[in-house]
Amino acid sequence: MTLPHRIRRSSRGPFEQLLWTVWSVFRVLQDVTIMVALGFGFLNSSLRRYGWSSVAFNLFLLALGVQWAVLMDGFLEQSFRKKVVIKLSSIKLATMSAMSVLISAGAVLGKANLLQLTLMALVEVTVFVTMRMIDRQHLSMDGHLSMMHIHVFATYFGLMVAWSLSRCLNERVMEEKNQTAKSSSLFAMLGTLFLWMFWPSFNSALLDVPKERKNAVFNTYYALAASAVTAISMSALARPRGKINMTHIHNAILAGGVAVGPSCHLITTPWLAMLLGFMAGLISIGGALCLPANFNHVLGIHDTCGVHYTFGLPGLLGGIAYILLIIYEVSWIKKSVISYQLFVGTGTLSLAVASGLIAGVLTGLVLNLKICKAPHAAKYFDDQAFWEFPHLAIGF
Amino acid sequence: MTLPHRIRRSSRGPFEQLLWTVWSVFRVLQDVTIMVALGFGFLNSSLRRYGWSSVAFNLFLLALGVQWAVLMDGFLEQSFRKKVVIKLSSIKLATMSAMSVLISAGAVLGKANLLQLTLMALVEVTVFVTMRMIDRQHLSMDGHLSMMHIHVFATYFGLMVAWSLSRCLNERVMEEKNQTAKSSSLFAMLGTLFLWMFWPSFNSALLDVPKERKNAVFNTYYALAASAVTAISMSALARPRGKINMTHIHNAILAGGVAVGPSCHLITTPWLAMLLGFMAGLISIGGALCLPANFNHVLGIHDTCGVHYTFGLPGLLGGIAYILLIIYEVSWIKKSVISYQLFVGTGTLSLAVASGLIAGVLTGLVLNLKICKAPHAAKYFDDQAFWEFPHLAIGF
Amino acid sequence: MTLPHRIRRSSRGPFEQLLWTVWSVFRVLQDVTIMVALGFGFLNSSLRRYGWSSVAFNLFLLALGVQWAVLMDGFLEQSFRKKVVIKLSSIKLATMSAMSVLISAGAVLGKANLLQLTLMALVEVTVFVTMRMIDRQHLSMDGHLSMMHIHVFATYFGLMVAWSLSRCLNERVMEEKNQTAKSSSLFAMLGTLFLWMFWPSFNSALLDVPKERKNAVFNTYYALAASAVTAISMSALARPRGKINMTHIHNAILAGGVAVGPSCHLITTPWLAMLLGFMAGLISIGGALCLPANFNHVLGIHDTCGVHYTFGLPGLLGGIAYILLIIYEVSWIKKSVISYQLFVGTGTLSLAVASGLIAGVLTGLVLNLKICKAPHAAKYFDDQAFWEFPHLAIGF
Numbered sequence A, B, C: 001m002t003l004p005h006r007i008r009r010s011s012r013g014p015f016e017q018l019l020w021t022v023w024s025v026f027r028v029l030q031d032v033t034i035m036v037a038l039g040f041g042f043l044n045s046s047l048r049r050y051g052w053s054s055v056a057f058n059l060f061l062l063a064l065g066v067q068w069a070v071l072m073d074g075f076l077e078q079s080f081r082k083k084v085v086i087k088l089s090s091i092k093l094a095t096m097s098a099m100s101v102l103i104s105a106g107a108v109l110g111k112a113n114l115l116q117l118t119l120m121a122l123v124e125v126t127v128f129v130t131m132r133m134i135d136r137q138h139l140s141m142d143g144h145l146s147m148m149h150i151h152v153f154a155t156y157f158g159l160m161v162a163w164s165l166s167r168c169l170n171e172r173v174m175e176e177k178n179q180t181a182k183s184s185s186l187f188a189m190l191g192t193l194f195l196w197m198f199w200p201s202f203n204s205a206l207l208d209v210p211k212e213r214k215n216a217v218f219n220t221y222y223a224l225a226a227s228a229v230t231a232i233s234m235s236a237l238a239r240p241r242g243k244i245n246m247t248h249i250h251n252a253i254l255a256g257g258v259a260v261g262p263s264c265h266l267i268t269t270p271w272l273a274m275l276l277g278f279m280a281g282l283i284s285i286g287g288a289l290c291l292p293a294n295f296n297h298v299l300g301i302h303d304t305c306g307v308h309y310t311f312g313l314p315g316l317l318g319g320i321a322y323i324l325l326i327i328y329e330v331s332w333i334k335k336s337v338i339s340y341q342l343f344v345g346t347g348t349l350s351l352a353v354a355s356g357l358i359a360g361v362l363t364g365l366v367l368n369l370k371i372c373k374a375p376h377a378a379k380y381f382d383d384q385a386f387w388e389f390p391h392l393a394i395g396f
Helices: A014-043 A051-077 A088-108 A114-138 A143-148 A150-165 A171-177 A182-204 A210-238 A246-252 A255-260 A270-290 A292-299 A307-330 A335-367 B014-043 B051-077 B088-108 B114-138 B143-148 B150-165 B171-177 B182-204 B210-238 B246-252 B255-260 B270-290 B292-299 B307-330 B335-367 C014-043 C051-077 C088-108 C114-138 C143-148 C150-165 C171-177 C182-204 C210-238 C246-260 C270-290 C292-299 C307-330 C335-367
Strands: none
Touching: A014 A051, A014 A088, A014 A182, A014 B014, A014 C014, A014 C182, A014 C210, A051 A088, A051 A114, A051 C182, A051 C210, A051 C246, A088 A114, A088 A143, A088 A150, A088 A307, A088 C210, A114 A143, A114 A150, A114 A335, A114 C210, A143 A150, A150 A307, A150 A335, A182 A210, A182 A246, A182 A255, A182 B014, A182 B051, A182 B182, A182 C182, A210 A246, A210 A255, A210 A270, A210 B014, A210 B051, A210 B088, A210 B114, A246 A270, A246 A307, A246 B051, A255 A270, A255 A307, A270 A292, A270 A307, A307 A335, B014 B051, B014 B088, B014 B182, B014 C014, B051 B088, B051 B114, B088 B114, B088 B143, B088 B150, B088 B307, B114 B143, B114 B150, B114 B335, B143 B150, B150 B307, B150 B335, B182 B210, B182 B246, B182 B255, B182 C014, B182 C051, B182 C182, B210 B246, B210 B255, B210 B270, B210 C014, B210 C051, B210 C088, B210 C114, B246 B270, B246 B307, B246 C051, B255 B270, B255 B307, B270 B292, B270 B307, B307 B335, C014 C051, C014 C088, C014 C182, C051 C088, C051 C114, C088 C114, C088 C143, C088 C150, C088 C307, C114 C143, C114 C150, C114 C335, C143 C150, C150 C307, C150 C335, C182 C210, C182 C246, C210 C246, C210 C270, C246 C270, C246 C307, C270 C292, C270 C307, C307 C335
């Protein structure tokens, strides 16, 4: 397991200690599973005619991604041994890696069939696991930090894939199908709430030192609370008649958890976490208002569930906040340390963005090949292309 | 943390012990968060045209209330220090205090805008935290007991606010909008189930002695099981054709958990817990059948989600049961102890009711001021007053 | 509690140790409660006009079944004492026993009223608890294994009851009412996901040795992942135009967890768990395609929610896999041990099937008595027979 040696030398009996270790890793694994299976599954279910696909494909990608990530982790980490040893903590790590696929899927959703999504999952998990290994072995980053760049990596990967799939999109049809329905939106809210509640577990999952874990839980909690308040009030204030947009809420209340991720174990005052949460909420709402009309429209990217402003921009904010925090913290110790830390912090963030962009473009090209039998654009965002419906159940 | 000193002196190493403490407090915090964010959010989502608002406003009030309660707790408790120290257990306590706002919001729901709810949340948390401090410092109540009066306090606070907001209510319009829809009711059932499952965590959250915590979990579980069976069978038996009312079920199956709250750590036989659960279910179903027509109609209070018979009456039953239990338990020891315990028990219960009523009336008066821009009564219970809807999504 | 003696002799203080024990049992109890209350409640909610009943009746049967199982367990186990001692672990065990009722209810759903379901619950829990006692005392099976036969037992019990209730079923009416609706299906997916996520807790709930518990969690996780991937891809491949059937998915992604149950603590390589998951998914999808048309139609059994291929067939597969695994494991040790193990393994599995069939037929006969006031076949699968509806809420 990932618990440090000091625990193993404690006064407990070996039996009891094992029970506790298994227990503790299992609990974190379960929290992360709840986030990815339920949270992400329902987060993207607000599309009026695409609810079934978003939930079921999410589960499929998760189950596939976890198994693939366990294998890839095993091969890359333990390549010198003859046999890959799989532990409970390997599954925890693999589930977190598989989350990258689910984030990217949010941008691609409705525009790809199951075969394309499967291919995307395999490529993305491979690239992400390789990137994490480079971070760890060549840039000597700790596991927590390289995992926290998942949001940035997955967003730009997903956006690039979406870009290559959304070229022939008919605006009018899309708009009609891309509606949210009343009860679908409540399902999306359910997913959002699960993510919101379990985000502290995600941010602290790879931290072993109790003080760091406590800080991580604490700061994530505070940042999420701040971004929830910010998101709802900003969404109301941004519009002339004070009406709130449900889709913005789904996305922006999570921004705080994303933004505080890389630095959550280092922040020592709640004010800083709240400030990060506030800024993340602000950026996310701002992105939701501006990006679709400007950025996405100009570049021809159709970002189905708004991953760019849910995970991408807050993730960038988090990466920058981490770099600033390190500069501030170490500034009164040693100059040489700062410059190295600065180099590593900037390097890994850039690596995440760059590898996301490049791998995304390449994957997008592969998915456009004829073998994938991409669905016709008229069938985009439609459950009926993938699911058997009984006669009466088409309506709602 | 709130764990007693004996733990800190145990044979464990300091590292491992911290891990366990952080872990254990975090788990309880998470359970309580699930209850308040998911449970309360969806409990009140059964209104046909008000589902979005009830879920999202609930999250807003929660995030705001927790932050405010942490500050208030800090100022009142640690006023002698210069700096407020915030711990994980502070957030746990604050989340439980913020629950008072969510209970009250059930009575007010659909009749107030976001500004009014924000004001209500700030006032209610302040009054509740102050009341708990008085209970603890001047009546030497333990934290568990003063927290368990939250149901009574929040109910009467909410009813008074609802009273001042529901004066100009048009009966006919209200009835049309106040309907439950089929899938909304399933969402409400989801919220109810989450509350039902995690109520044992809530009732045991502030107890540190293992035996008391075990008793609390145990008795709450039993009381909830008894009240679920009672609620469903009574609802069927109370009507001529044996038809069950879904709204009654949502409310009455939780009554057992509320009623057993104050005495859950003292009860030693499951029969007593089951009896309390049975009586709470009975009272709650009885209240649901009688109160709206008699009490509410006469006094002109419109109690949107029936908090009076969900939390108020079972809470009163719980308070009285606690007093009776203490009289019975101590009766063969000392006369002087009884009278003091009796005084404290009655005193804190009355304080909860009184402060709820008074603070509620005052808050109601403030919310009726013109600055709050109260929505017109015609817009009550309507998501469209607060949310941006895409064209096609109005129906369901 | 169920923790072995070694723990009690450890170096911890008695206070801390109790806290940990209470805590650990409570967590498992909570996981199991989430599975049965939420998971099973919503798993069967996909019927278009029967959502309310399936969720609420599930809770009623659970609350009733748990209380009854605690009593029955107490009487059978501790019959020599004067007083039944109820512990937290008794409730955990009782909740797991009560799950048998919820599985069976899936076959009966929509064809029985509350009184019939109550009777069924009481009989089934009694028979199941007795069967477990026979397993344990006369065949010296451990608790885990005899619990894992719950799926087989409950399926055949439920099928027999359904058989006796579905004789006068009108095909056309049934088909019209037996539809799935879009948002109901999402609710069912929610239930399925909760079962999927918490199944590792269920399979490891009765194992105390840390290594076994770890193996159980691990293998269940792997089998579930494999069966989720298998279910979705097989459902797409089995149909000519590659369309996936949502109802099959609900059922088949759980098959892995059922099949791996009896042997989950013995399997040492993930490949075996994945193979079991894959085969279970295959059998479940195959059953979903073949059984309704052949088996059910010929015998006149109407299996509302497909428990036969969700729990029954994978459960049989799991029982057989356990026997094979024991033969393989012990084959190089002693011949006499094999034959005894083989006898016990086959014996308990047959006992589960036989007692399920016999008790089911007898219960079905009782439920057909006139005292039960069985609903007329025209009212089958209709919430309106049991629930008060406001005028406008009939539609969806």
